Amino acid sequence: MIHGPCGDYNRRCPCMKNDRCSKKFPKTYQDETVVDAFGYTLYRRRNNGRFVVKSGVTLDSRSVVPYNMQLLKKYNAHINVEWCNKTHMIKYLFKYVTKGSDRARIYFELTANTNNASPGPQIPPPNEIREYIDARYLSTCEALWRIFEFDIHFRVPSVERLAVHLPAKNIVRYESGTDLQTLLLSRAANKTMLTEWFETNLKYSDARLLTYCDFPREWSWDVSIRCWRRRRLSSAKIGRMYYVHPTAGELYYLRMLLMFVSGATSFVDIRTFENTVYETFREACEARGLLEGDNEWTLLFDEAVVSASASQLRQLFVTIVVHCPVCNVRALFDKYWIYFTDDIHRGLKEALGNPHYAAPHEQLLTLLLRKLADTFANSGANIADYDLPILSARVDDLFGNRLIDDELRPEPLLLCDHAAAAAVSQLNAEQRFIFEMLIESALACSPGLFFVCGHGGTGKTFLWNAILTHLRS
Numbered sequence: 001m002i003h004g005p006c007g008d009y010n011r012r013c014p015c016m017k018n019d020r021c022s023k024k025f026p027k028t029y030q031d032e033t034v035v036d037a038f039g040y041t042l043y044r045r046r047n048n049g050r051f052v053v054k055s056g057v058t059l060d061s062r063s064v065v066p067y068n069m070q071l072l073k074k075y076n077a078h079i080n081v082e083w084c085n086k087t088h089m090i091k092y093l094f095k096y097v098t099k100g101s102d103r104a105r106i107y108f109e110l111t112a113n114t115n116n117a118s119p120g121p122q123i124p125p126p127n128e129i130r131e132y133i134d135a136r137y138l139s140t141c142e143a144l145w146r147i148f149e150f151d152i153h154f155r156v157p158s159v160e161r162l163a164v165h166l167p168a169k170n171i172v173r174y175e176s177g178t179d180l181q182t183l184l185l186s187r188a189a190n191k192t193m194l195t196e197w198f199e200t201n202l203k204y205s206d207a208r209l210l211t212y213c214d215f216p217r218e219w220s221w222d223v224s225i226r227c228w229r230r231r232r233l234s235s236a237k238i239g240r241m242y243y244v245h246p247t248a249g250e251l252y253y254l255r256m257l258l259m260f261v262s263g264a265t266s267f268v269d270i271r272t273f274e275n276t277v278y279e280t281f282r283e284a285c286e287a288r289g290l291l292e293g294d295n296e297w298t299l300l301f302d303e304a305v306v307s308a309s310a311s312q313l314r315q316l317f318v319t320i321v322v323h324c325p326v327c328n329v330r331a332l333f334d335k336y337w338i339y340f341t342d343d344i345h346r347g348l349k350e351a352l353g354n355p356h357y358a359a360p361h362e363q364l365l366t367l368l369l370r371k372l373a374d375t376f377a378n379s380g381a382n383i384a385d386y387d388l389p390i391l392s393a394r395v396d397d398l399f400g401n402r403l404i405d406d407e408l409r410p411e412p413l414l415l416c417d418h419a420a421a422a423a424v425s426q427l428n429a430e431q432r433f434i435f436e437m438l439i440e441s442a443l444a445c446s447p448g449l450f451f452v453c454g455h456g457g458t459g460k461t462f463l464w465n466a467i468l469t470h471l472r473s
Helices: 069-075 087-098 140-147 180-184 193-203 250-258 281-287 295-307 310-323 329-352 361-378 402-408 413-425 429-443 460-472
Strands: 052-054 057-059 103-106 133-136 159-162 219-222 227-230 238-241
Touching (some): 087 295, 250 281, 295 310, 295 329
Antiparallel strands (some): 052 057
16 A cells, blocks of 8 residues: 655645644654564565656555555555554554544535525525534444344453442332332342342352453343342453542442452441451541552552543543642652653644654653643642642643644744745735735834624635735844
8 A cells, every 4th residue: 555645746635734744744764664662563665676657656665554465455455564662552443433424514505506306596605614514424334234233343352341339329220100119129229230249249158259341241230120140151251340439438449349358248247357347438548558658549550551542541630639649749650640641742743843852850850740740730720839849930831722833833034035935926906905014014113903794614714824924024
């Protein structure tokens, strides 16, 4: 598969953004395939003199898109295949699972050549901003797939979501009009996954060898009668408790205990350690050594870094530091801060136009502290009040307000000159009159107030861009 041609040969190519190929083609020559420190593969691209001609442009190995020959032949389609060898990259795939269906923006209009559906005078075409419909897009392939009821997706291994709740504080769902007295006596109100785990441990000695999370491997939850049944066949099913925020108090510590305690037969049993019954789940965690130092936060981040995004991790860190008791904030930060910078590092690569840019840790740390300072401020706190690295007074913020960043971003002089000349040459008479008036006022340092009015689609934004590009050049 060959990418392009794009760049100077075809600036209208869909991959072009800001006069650059967003896919970073053509690549550089590479004598051998290597994997950089961040898990990205740099494929071998030899300069062996072989090339193809596409749309009159000569393209060599630098424009080859990574592919798998078997997939290309089987599906007779363009399929980009890349090597992934870092577990944290899996988080990127989960974005596609939760993005929802494809969408399309459409609009309807009556033109001079369109017949009205009802008798009467022809409606002239509107000259205002067109009304549109934001709708779901369903292609013919997907429509056919759904008509035949083929599987949309599958998951391996399957996951059993385990309920976590404090005593007598389980969630009960019911329909409007349900008699509450009857509901309180029903199985739905009194039998949960957690309480029935207690009951199963009471009845079966072998069940006591499993923790709550490991229980679904050998036992299955029967929703109809709300009880655990022993599996007849071995299963790779895994259990995962619902997420509980650290600020939830006792519920958070109960979840922590359920990760380690096996064979419990009651909530009191969970709070028991070495024949001592503790008053709270937090005290039980302390007795088991789960809260020694900042062990609870270490366990929390060990779980979070696997699935949470960088922005979510930053928010979680600030929440813990501000609202929870942390013994050594600096040690916790030093251990996990690199996970907080995934999006920062990606933004640097995009801003510099270099997909293989390896940002120094000092640069990442500085930009991270700037983001953390804003997050602390949004939480009503000051980053300077905590034992964290000192924030530099001046930081190059590449991820602030997009409009301000666009205005301040320096452009290469040659690129500005070329863009300015191209934009000015496309102005019509009215646009050129306004353009010359504003440019003359700006160059003469003569302040003025100008009001330009026009309907949607008449070229106001194009005029503004032409003025800005000319002044920058």
